[in-house]
Amino acid sequence: MPEDHYTAMRHRMVETQIAARGVSDSRVLAAMKKVPRHRFIPSALWDQAHGDYPLPIGEDQTISQPYIVALMTEMLELKDTDRVLEIGTGSGYQAAILAELAAHVYTMDRVGSLLAQAERVLASLGYTNITTRVGDGTLGWPEEMPFEAIIVTAGAPQVPRPLTEQLALGGRLVIPVGDRWSQTLTCVRKTTEGLKFESHGGCRFVRLIGEYGWQEAGWL
Ligand code: SAH
Secondary structure (H helix, E strand, O other): OOHHHHHHHHHHHHHHHHHHHOOOOHHHHHHHHHOOHHHHOOHHHHHHOOOOOOEEEEOOEEEOOHHHHHHHHHHOOOOOOOEEEEEOOOOOHHHHHHHHHOOEEEEEEOOHHHHHHHHHHHHHOOOOOEEEEEOOHHHOOHHHOOEEEEEEOOEEOOOOHHHHHOEEEEEEEEEEEEOOOOEEEEEEEEEOOEEEEEEEEEEOOOEOEOOOOEOOOOOO
């Protein structure tokens, strides 16, 4: 398929799935139209790249539904001077969206093979403001703190304390919190009066596994 086919598919995806459901931040909508989503998934699935659902990316992991990527990004209220931490690089797609909107993106995954594939795609698209690392993201990235924005793209049993500690004053942390099957999109804001929590509806993510997340072998 020629590239303009995918461009047209992305524009339709943004109009029918994202703007239609109330995401209105024009910078977020422009980034979702620009980043070539199909490049982040296996080529056998390219004809489904713009479907209104998550897709498998290997290692039992998924690239999130386009609407959820847009909604979480809008919740982060990014400025182009912000430094962002992402936990759960997966395909690298969300990292690319963040890199369009912020100064620098630090992104971590616990699975090295996924990170290596994401690095290849991000480099081939020319991103130079993304730094990657393998490790347990529930511990954050203390060497680079504080972050104006932190996004966790795996479902957590609770908000990991290291992440709120690494948030800048005025910073926003967006994270799905709940049980294994369903979570609530939660925004934690660090203010001079302490942490403020807001809920933004239901979602379903793969599990965040780590010291401040789920235990690897556990069923719940
Ligand atoms: N943001 C991704 C989707 C992520 S899927 C995208 O745009 O494609 C969730 C990812 O979280 C998986 O790749 C999984 O390996 C990772 N993950 C789970 N627990 C983690 C942890 N403690 N630290 C870092 N990554 C973790």
